[in-house]
Amino acid sequence: MAKRLTKKNFERLIAQVREYITLQGNTIFNYKNVAQGLGVTTPVIIGDIAVILEALAFDGDIVEVTPGRYKSVQRNNVTTGTFVRRSNGKNSVVTDDDGEQIMVAERNSMHAFNGDKVKISIAARTPGQETEAEVIEIIEKKEQTFIGKLKVDKHFGYLLTDSKYLATDVFIPKNKLKGGVTGDKAIVRITEWPDDSKNPKGEVVDILGKAGENNAEIHAILAEFGLPYHYPENVDKAALKIGAGITPEEVAKRIDMRDVTTFTIDPKDAKDFDDALSLRTLPNGNYEVGVHIADVTHYVKPDSILDREAEKRATSVYLVDRVVPMLPEHLSNGICSLRPDEEKLTFSCIFEMTPCGKVVDSKIGRTVTKSNRRFTYEEAQNIIETGDGDYKEEVLTLDRLAKILRERRFENGSVDFDRTEVRFDIDENGHPTGVYFKESKDANKLIEEFMLLANRTVAQFVGDVKGEKRKKAKAFVYRVHDQPDSIKLEDLSRLSRTFGYKMRWQGSAKVINNSLNRLLKDVKGKGEENLLSTLALKCMAKAKYTTENIGHYGLGFEYYTHFTSPIRRYPDMMVHRLIERYLSGGRSVNQNKLEDQCKHSSDMEQLAANAERASIKYKQVEYLNDHLGEVFDGVISGVTEWGLYVELTENKCEGLVPIRDLTDDYYDFDEKNYCLKGRRKNNRYQLGDKVKVKVARANLERKQLDFALVDERHHLKNEDEMGDKVTVAEALHKGRKSNSRGKGGRIKNKKQKQKRK
Numbered sequence: 001m002a003k004r005l006t007k008k009n010f011e012r013l014i015a016q017v018r019e020y021i022t023l024q025g026n027t028i029f030n031y032k033n034v035a036q037g038l039g040v041t042t043p044v045i046i047g048d049i050a051v052i053l054e055a056l057a058f059d060g061d062i063v064e065v066t067p068g069r070y071k072s073v074q075r076n077n078v079t080t081g082t083f084v085r086r087s088n089g090k091n092s093v094v095t096d097d098d099g100e101q102i103m104v105a106e107r108n109s110m111h112a113f114n115g116d117k118v119k120i121s122i123a124a125r126t127p128g129q130e131t132e133a134e135v136i137e138i139i140e141k142k143e144q145t146f147i148g149k150l151k152v153d154k155h156f157g158y159l160l161t162d163s164k165y166l167a168t169d170v171f172i173p174k175n176k177l178k179g180g181v182t183g184d185k186a187i188v189r190i191t192e193w194p195d196d197s198k199n200p201k202g203e204v205v206d207i208l209g210k211a212g213e214n215n216a217e218i219h220a221i222l223a224e225f226g227l228p229y230h231y232p233e234n235v236d237k238a239a240l241k242i243g244a245g246i247t248p249e250e251v252a253k254r255i256d257m258r259d260v261t262t263f264t265i266d267p268k269d270a271k272d273f274d275d276a277l278s279l280r281t282l283p284n285g286n287y288e289v290g291v292h293i294a295d296v297t298h299y300v301k302p303d304s305i306l307d308r309e310a311e312k313r314a315t316s317v318y319l320v321d322r323v324v325p326m327l328p329e330h331l332s333n334g335i336c337s338l339r340p341d342e343e344k345l346t347f348s349c350i351f352e353m354t355p356c357g358k359v360v361d362s363k364i365g366r367t368v369t370k371s372n373r374r375f376t377y378e379e380a381q382n383i384i385e386t387g388d389g390d391y392k393e394e395v396l397t398l399d400r401l402a403k404i405l406r407e408r409r410f411e412n413g414s415v416d417f418d419r420t421e422v423r424f425d426i427d428e429n430g431h432p433t434g435v436y437f438k439e440s441k442d443a444n445k446l447i448e449e450f451m452l453l454a455n456r457t458v459a460q461f462v463g464d465v466k467g468e469k470r471k472k473a474k475a476f477v478y479r480v481h482d483q484p485d486s487i488k489l490e491d492l493s494r495l496s497r498t499f500g501y502k503m504r505w506q507g508s509a510k511v512i513n514n515s516l517n518r519l520l521k522d523v524k525g526k527g528e529e530n531l532l533s534t535l536a537l538k539c540m541a542k543a544k545y546t547t548e549n550i551g552h553y554g555l556g557f558e559y560y561t562h563f564t565s566p567i568r569r570y571p572d573m574m575v576h577r578l579i580e581r582y583l584s585g586g587r588s589v590n591q592n593k594l595e596d597q598c599k600h601s602s603d604m605e606q607l608a609a610n611a612e613r614a615s616i617k618y619k620q621v622e623y624l625n626d627h628l629g630e631v632f633d634g635v636i637s638g639v640t641e642w643g644l645y646v647e648l649t650e651n652k653c654e655g656l657v658p659i660r661d662l663t664d665d666y667y668d669f670d671e672k673n674y675c676l677k678g679r680r681k682n683n684r685y686q687l688g689d690k691v692k693v694k695v696a697r698a699n700l701e702r703k704q705l706d707f708a709l710v711d712e713r714h715h716l717k718n719e720d721e722m723g724d725k726v727t728v729a730e731a732l733h734k735g736r737k738s739n740s741r742g743k744g745g746r747i748k749n750k751k752q753k754q755k756r757k
Contacts, residue, residue: 005048013045017052021062021072028071028098043490043506050487063131065100078121080139085114087167093120093133108134111193111200114165115142144190146170146202147220149211149701150180159188159202162702168199176203185209185216187223212700214430217618218319225611227317231328235309239328242299244335246343251368255348257290258370261394264338265447268376272325273338274567276346276371277450279394286360287353287397291454292369294336295345296566297576300327307573311597314604316568319615321426325568332567340374347576349454349563357404362457364579380443399442402449409452413510413556416517417537422652424619432623435651451564452555455479458575459559462582463549473549474588477574477598479560481552482541483509492535499528509553531674531688534637545571545598545605547591571601617703620653624705625698631710636689639676641669644685646693646707655705657693662709 005013020037021029029037031050040046057064064070081095083104091104091112102122112118117140120133148161148170157177159170170188180186185208193200208223209216219229262278278290300306310326317324325332338344346369352361373390383389384399410416418440425434440448462476489505489512496503501522504515516536523529540554545562552560563579566572574597578589637654638645644657659667665678667685675686685691693707 005045010048013048014052017049017056018061021056021070024072026071026098028065028069030069043486047487047490063100065098069099071098071100078119078136080117080119083109083112083114083116083118083135085109085112085165087164089167093118093135095120102133103130104133104135108132110135110138111195112138113142113144113190113193115144116140117142144200145205145223146188146190147208147223148186148188150177150182150184150186150204152177152180152182158199159186166200170202171197171199172202172204178204178207180204180207183211185211185213185220187220214321217700218321218430218615221319221611221614221618222317222324224614225607227324227607227611228313229324232309235305236328236330238305239330242331242335244343244345245299246345246368250345253366254345255350255365255367257292257348257367258343260288260290260369261391262290262292262369262371263373263375263391263394264340264371265375265377265380265443268378271323271329271333271337272567273371273374274336275447275451275564276338276369277398277447278369279398282352285355287355287401289351289353289398289401289450290367290369291349291351291450291564292338292346292367293348293454293564293572293576294338294567295347295366295576296327296331296336297347297573297580298345298366299331299335300573302577306331310570310573311600314570314601315608317608318612320424320612320619321430321615326570327567336567338369338371340371343368343370347563347566347579349457351453351457353401357401357408359453364458364461364583366580375443377441377443380446381441384442384446395446398450399446402446403442405449405453406445409449409556410514410517413508413513414517415513415540415554415556416520417533417540417554418520420652422616422620424623426619432619435623435653437652455561455563456557456559458563458579459549459557459561462578463559474578474582475547475591475594476549476578477545477547477561477571477594478549479543479552479562479571480546480548480550481543481554482550483553484512484539484541488535488539492532492539495535496532499523499526499532501532509556513553513556528688534687542606544602546602547595547598569601571598574601614703618700620651621698621700621703621705623651624653624655624695625700628695628698631692631694634691634693634707636685636687636691639669639674639685639687644676644691646691648693653705655693655695655707657707657709661696 016038017034020034031046031053034049034053035041035046038049040049053062053070056062057070062070062072079095079097081093081102084092084094084101089106091106091109092101093104094101102120104120110118112135116138118135119137119139121136122131122133146159146161146163146166148159148163150172151158151160156174157172157180159172161170170190172188187205187208188202189205190200190202208219211217222229257278260278260280262276264273264276266273274294276292278288278292280288282288300310306327313326316326316332327336336344338346346367348365348367348369350363350365351359353359375395379389380395383392383395387396389395421438423436423438424432425436427433459476459478463473463478486505493503493505496519501519502515503519504511506512520533520536523532543552543554549559551558561575562569562572563575564572566576574594581589632648632650634646634648636644637647641659642656643659643661645654646657647654659676662676662685665681665683667676667678667683670677675684677684692710694710695705696708697704697706
C-alpha cells in the first residue's frame, strides 16, 4: 500500500495545487486534471488532491461550479446564463461561460421561468456566504407549460400544480379554460407574469381527462416530460398509404432467405417484432445463423413526414401499462413487424459459426425473410428446459451457441448486472392489482447474445479500418459507455473488504470487470447484496450515442452500436441508412450533423426512461394506497439528510421514512458512512439494513410514498454492541489521513456545505 505524504510534503502539494490553479484562468478543472497537470499518478495522492480542492472550495479560494468541477475566483460582474426555477425558492442561474450555478432570490428573478435565457448582475462576494445574482434582462423566453388539476370559480380558474419548477398556482381567465371544469387534469401554457402579480397567467392547451383516471394520469406523465401522447393525424395518414411492396423486382435485389427456418422470440404481450433468428447447417458442418432486423428505412424515407416525426420522438416510450410507439402502428405492428407466416423485408447480419461457437465469417446485407413461428419467452424457455417442442433442434442449438458467446464475453470483461424489473397486473380500468418481477432466463439471454453480436459486428465493419488505405473511419453512430469513476471503485473495493470480499479496482478494464463480476456473483442472496450491488451500479457511467467511439466499457467491446431495433429506436434507423450508404461505397456523412442527432437521441432516451420510472412510481403509489397501514419487510435503499428510502422486499416499491418521524433521537446524515446516526444514543440506520415498515401515506398527485418504521430495535443501539465491526466510513478511509475541517480537510457532509454557504 502506498504511504501517506508527510506533513511537509502535504503542504508542498497544496502549494503546487494552488500554483496550478493560478495558471488556469477561467478554465474549469477537476481533480484528475490537476493530477495530470502535476504529473501525479499515485492513487493515494490523487485522492489527496481531491480533498485539497474540496477544502479550497469550502474556504472560497476557488468556486465549485458543479459537483467535482472547479474554477478560480474571477468573473465579470455581468454575464448571461440559463435560469433554473425551483418551487422551494432556491432559484439559480447556470452561467454560459463556465457553467457555474449562482443563486438568485425570488425578488431578483424578474419572474424568469425555468429554462429562460437571462442576463444577470453578480453581486460582490461576501466571505463565508454564497454568491448571489440579480436578473437584469430576460433575453429569450422558453415556452412554459404546466400540468395540474383545474379549479374553476364563477369568473376565472386556477391550475393547481405540484411542479418542482413553480411554487404558485396559475391564474386562467374564463375564456381561456377550453371547456375545462373543476377536477379536470389539464395542460396549461403560461402567457404572461405581470411584475405586480403573485401568480402567472395562462391558457388551457389540452384537457387530459378527470384527475385520478388512468388515461389522464398516464398522459400527464408523458406531457410532464415533453413526450407526445398521440399521433398527429397527418402522420397516421401518411403511414396508412404505405404498402408492403414485396415485389419480384425488390426480392431480386436481396438475399432470399424465405426457405430458411426462422422465428421470433418476444414477450407475450409484444406486438412489434423487429428481430428474428434463422438457423441452418452448412455442408461443412458449421452453422449459418441469421440475425434479421425489420427493414424500416425501406419504408421510412429521409426527411419524409414519417421520418421527421420519428426523429423528433427518437424512441418508443415503454410505460407501465402501454407502449407509445416511435412509428405509427400501421408500420410498427403491421408492415415492418416480423409476424409469422408473412414475407418481410429485412436487414441482416449473417454469421458462419463453428459448433464451438467461433464466428469464422459474417456478412451484412438486405434480405427477404419469412418467420415460421412466433415464440414467447416462456415457450422458448420451456423448450430449453424440457428439450421438447416446435423447432427444438434450432432453439437448443442457438441456446448452446448463445451460452458459449456469453461465457466468452464475460471472460473478456463484460459486466454482469442482473437487475430485477418490476411489473404490475392491471385491471380493465388501469388499476394495479398485483406486482410481479420480470426474470431474465436463458430464452431472454439467447436473444440478447445474438443481438449483441450483430450490433458489435456492424460497428466493427465501419469503425475498424486497420489494414485499409483509409486512415480515418467514416462518420458513424456508436453506442458508447465510458469508464467508471475510479474513486468510487476504490471506495467499493475497500467497503467490500469489510464484508470479506476482494475486488480489484485498478488495472485493465478486463481485470476490473472480471473482479466486479465475481463480487456480484458472491454477494447474490447475501444480506449485503443490496448495498454492494447498488454501489457497484453507481460507479458506472451512462451509455449514450455519439460519433466519437470510445468503446463500451460495460460490455467490454471496442466497437458497439444499435442496429437491432429500428421500429423503436431512431439511432438504429440512422445506422441502417449509414450501413446501406457505406456498403455501396458512399462517402462519409457530415459528422457534426450526425453528432447533433446522436445527442438528441440520447436526451430523448433519458426523458423516456424518466417517464417510465415516473409511471412505475405512480402505479406503486396507487397499489400501496390500497394497503395503507399494512406492515412490510424492506431494505434501506437510500440515505439522505431528509430521511431513509426503503425498498419493500415483497414488491420492490420504494418509499421514504422522513427524518422528522425518527423521534427517538436527533439524527445527523453521515454521507461517508451511508447512514443516519443518532447524537445521543448512537442509533444507526445504514444503507442495506433490513427494516420493517408500515405504509403511512400515499400521495398520488406527487407520486410519493411515506413509510413509518415499525421496529426500531433492528439497528445497533450503542457502540458497545458493535464489537469489532468495521464501519463503512472506516473502510472507505482506512489508511487515509484523519482530519477535521481545516486546510486540506475533507468536508464531512452536504449539510456542512449548506451551512457554510
